[in-house]
Structure formats: C-alpha cells, structure tokens
Amino acid sequence: MKAIERRIADLWFTEYQTPNLRLGLRIEDVLLNKQSKYQHILVVDTKQYGRVLVLDGAIQLTEKDEFCYHEMMAHLVLCAHPEPKKVLVIGGGDGGVVREVLKHDIVESVTLVDIDEEVIRASKTFFPTVSCALDDERVKIMPMDALVFVKEHHDEFDIAIIDSTDPVDFASGLFEQSFFEDVHAALTESGMMVAQTESPFAEPELLRDAVLGLRHTFERAFLAWGSVPTYPTGLWTYAVGSKKFDPRIQRRSAPTGLKYYSDTMHSLAFELPPFVKEIVNGG
Ligand code: SAM
Numbered sequence: 351m352k353a354i355e356r357r358i359a360d361l362w363f364t365e366y367q368t369p370n371l372r373l374g375l376r377i378e379d380v381l382l383n384k385q386s387k388y389q390h391i392l393v394v395d396t397k398q399y400g401r402v403l404v405l406d407g408a409i410q411l412t413e414k415d416e417f418c419y420h421e422m423m424a425h426l427v428l429c430a431h432p433e434p435k436k437v438l439v440i441g442g443g444d445g446g447v448v449r450e451v452l453k454h455d456i457v458e459s460v461t462l463v464d465i466d467e468e469v470i471r472a473s474k475t476f477f478p479t480v481s482c483a484l485d486d487e488r489v490k491i492m493p494m495d496a497l498v499f500v501k502e503h504h505d506e507f508d509i510a511i512i513d514s515t516d517p518v519d520f521a522s523g524l525f526e527q528s529f530f531e532d533v534h535a536a537l538t539e540s541g542m543m544v545a546q547t548e549s550p551f552a553e554p555e556l557l558r559d560a561v562l563g564l565r566h567t568f569e570r571a572f573l574a575w576g577s578v579p580t581y582p583t584g585l586w587t588y589a590v591g592s593k594k595f596d597p598r599i600q601r602r603s604a605p606t607g608l609k610y611y612s613d614t615m616h617s618l619a620f621e622l623p624p625f626v627k628e629i630v631n632g633g
Contacts, residue, residue, distance in 0.1 A: 363394055363402070365409050367582035368552050373409070375399060381476055386468035388520060393476045399580055401476060403444060405469065408516055412580050416446050416480060419546070419578045421611040422588055422619065424450030425604055426574055427509050427544045428457075429616060430590075430597040434509045437461070438536065440496040440524065442513035443469035445481035451511070452483045453605035460489045461507070465520060467493040497523045500532035508538055512545035517556060525556065527563035530591065534567050540594040547573070551583040554629045561630045564591040572597055573630055574619035576610070587626070588619070 361377040375396040382393040392404040400413030411419070424447050428434045435458045439447050443464030451460050462484070464470060470491065473481040483489065492499060496514075510533050514524040523529050525545070533543050547553075547560045557573075564571035568591030578586045590597040598620040604612050622630075 363392075363396065363404070365404070366407060371552070371582065373580065373582075375402065382472055384468075386466055388466045388468075389515075391468060391472050393472060402580075403469075403473065403477065405515055406518075409580050410515070411444055411446060411477070411480065413477070413479070415579045417608075418576060418610045419581070419586065420446035420450050420480075421608050422574070422576045422586075423447050423511055423513055423544060423546065424453075425608070425611040426588060426616065426619065427511065427542045427590060427597060428454050429600045429602050429604060429611075429613075430592075430595060431508060431540070431542050432595070432601045433540075434542075435459070436507045436509075436538075438463070438503075438507040438510040440464075440500075440510065440512045440514060440533075441521070442511065443467075444473040444477060445470070445484040447511050447513045448486075448489055449480065449483040451509075452486055452488065453608075454602075456602075458488065460486075461492060462489060463492045463494060463496045463499045465493070465495050495520065497529060497532075500529065500536050503536040505535070505538055507536055508541055510537060510541070510543040512543065514546070516548070525560055525563075527566060530563050530567040534591070534593070537593060542590065542592040542595065542597060543568075544588050544590045547587045547589045549581065549583040549585050550575075550587060550626045550629050551585060553582075557587055557589075558629050560589050564589050567591060569593050570596060572620055573622060573626070575622060575626060576615075576619055 379395040403410045517525040570592045
C-alpha cells in the first residue's frame with residue numbers, strides 16, 4: 351500500500367471518556383463535522399460500530415449498539431406503568447427513545463424537548479433507522495431548554511424520560527435535584543421518570559448524587575443497570591423515580607422484536623451488583 355493510502359486507511363476517532371481512558375474507533379468516512387449554536391456535531395462511519403453520532407467529542411450513539419440503551423430507557427418505565435399514555439422525552443433529539451416509546455400502542459402522545467434542532471436534523475439525515483418515528487403524528491417536537499419547559503408544565507405526563515448529554519454546560523442542570531422536582535410536578539399522580547446516570551466506574555459520585563436526588567424527590571426511587579459497549583466502561587445505569595407504582599414490577603409485557611430488553615431483563619436490571627449498591631447506599 352502506498353504511504354498516502356495507508357494514512358487515509360488509518361484515520362481514527364478518539365473519544366476522551368475520562369482523563370485516564372480513551373476509546374479509539376477506526377474511521378471509514380466523515381459525513382458531518384459542524385458547530386451548531388449549542389455544540390459540535392460529528393457523524394462518522396466506523397468499521398467496528400457502524401455510523402456514530404458524536405456531540406462535543408462524546409459518543410451519543412452508534413448504529414451497532416444503540417438498541418441496548420434506547421430499549422432500556424424506554425421499556426423499563428413504559429412496561430412498569432399500567433397506562434403510559436402521555437410521554438415526555440427530554441434531550442433524545444436523535445429519536446432513538448421516541449422510536450422505542452411508540453412501540454407501545456397505548457401511547458397517545460410523545461413530547462420531545464431537545465434544545466438543539468440541528469441534532470434532530472442530523473439524525474433524520476444520517477440515522478434513518480434511529481429517527482424513523484420522529485415524523486409520527488403522535489410526536490410533538492419542542493426545540494427549547496428542558497429546564498424551562500418542565501417549569502411550565504404541571505400534572506401532565508405519565509412518563510418522563512431524561513435522555514440527555516453528559517452533565518456539562520446546558521445539560522448540567524438536568525442531573526440536579528431541583529430539576530427532578532420540576533419533573534415530579536410535571537408528572538400525573540402515578541407518574542414515573544427515568545434518567546441515564548452514567549457509569550459506576552467512571553462517574554460514581556454523579557450516580558450517587560442523582561439517586562439521592564431522586565430519593566428526596568420521588569415516593570420511590572431505584573437504580574437499574576445494563577450494558578452499552580460504547581459508553582464509558584460499557585456498564586451503564588438508569589435511575590427510576592416513581593410517584594406510585596413500584597417500577598421493579600413489570601405491569602405490561604415487552605413489545606415484540608426487541609434485541610436487549612425482555613421481561614426477564616426487566617427484573618434482572620434492578621438487581622444491583624454489591625459494589626453498585628455500595629455506591630448508592632454508602633458503605
Ligand atoms: N444517549 C445519549 C447519551 O447518553 O450520550 C444522549 C443522546 S441525545 C442526542 C442528548 C440530547 O440532549 C442532545 O441532542 C442535546 O441537544 C440535548 N440536551 C442537552 N441539554 C439539554 C437541555 N437543557 N434541554 C434540552 N435538551 C438538551
């Protein structure tokens with residue numbers, strides 16, 4: 351191989367996951383590389399994980415493993431609630447969570463609040479299998495700051511799913527107790543919420559604080575866990591707050607055709623390894 355060909359074939363994307371940990375993916379093509387009003391948006395094709403969406407240097411999803419995350423975010427709460435008719439998705443502009451939510455016929459409306467319309471546009475252009483439900487007539491898209499949106503809505507949603515970027519800049523408020531209190535107020539009397547709460551290896555303090563915040567705010571709060579290979583350390587957590595129903599109990603079966611979530615996975619997800627229990631309960 352000529353030197354120039356070898357250099358092109360050896361183009362890598364490096365994600366700085368923590369100060370001491372990087373993930374490197376060999377790139378086949380760069381499809382989008384632009385700065386929006388809020389963040390840097392990069393879309394690349396990779397050999398290992400297919401197409402990848404990166405915001406401000408952090409991987410948001412890859413074609414090959416996005417189902418692990420999106421199925422858990424949606425079905426953990428939708429299957430635990432007896433009548434999830436009105437659903438709020440915060441962040442989630444790629445549409446992966448919305449796609450999973452609409453696999454439940456009982457859902458009447460989904461409100462998606464993402465601050466950055468450019469993410470929605472990029473997903474519609476480059477990730478059709480992820481964004482495929484965003485044009486469904488039950489979906490209403492609100493391009494605005496979710497911190498403002500939740501303050502203006504009360505007693506309205508059965509389910510809230512917080513699918514945000516990492517807690518930096520305009521997303522940092524989405525991990526705080528005051529935000530959970532606003533989400534609590536936006537939910538109906540039997541409402542339930544889930545938030546992605548990062549990795550117990552990479553962000554133990556964030557995880558503990560988020561669970562404590564939920565425990566102070568919601569009548570019931572639990573942590574679930576699962577695997578997402580391209581997220582830092584591969585072990586991921588989901589914090590669930592509920593006003594009435596125990597989210598560990600599945601009340602409705604998993605939709606058919608899923609690849610990660612199942613009826614058995616629901617109860618297993620709430621069974622925490624001892625070291626994770628120690629993080630959230632203190633030791
Ligand atoms: N699954 C992803 C992850 O954990 O890496 C998150 C995916 S989704 C693309 C995250 C979205 O949250 C982004 O599109 C970003 O614009 C949105 N976001 C961040 N802060 C926000 C805020 N304050 N209000 C509304 N949307 C916000």
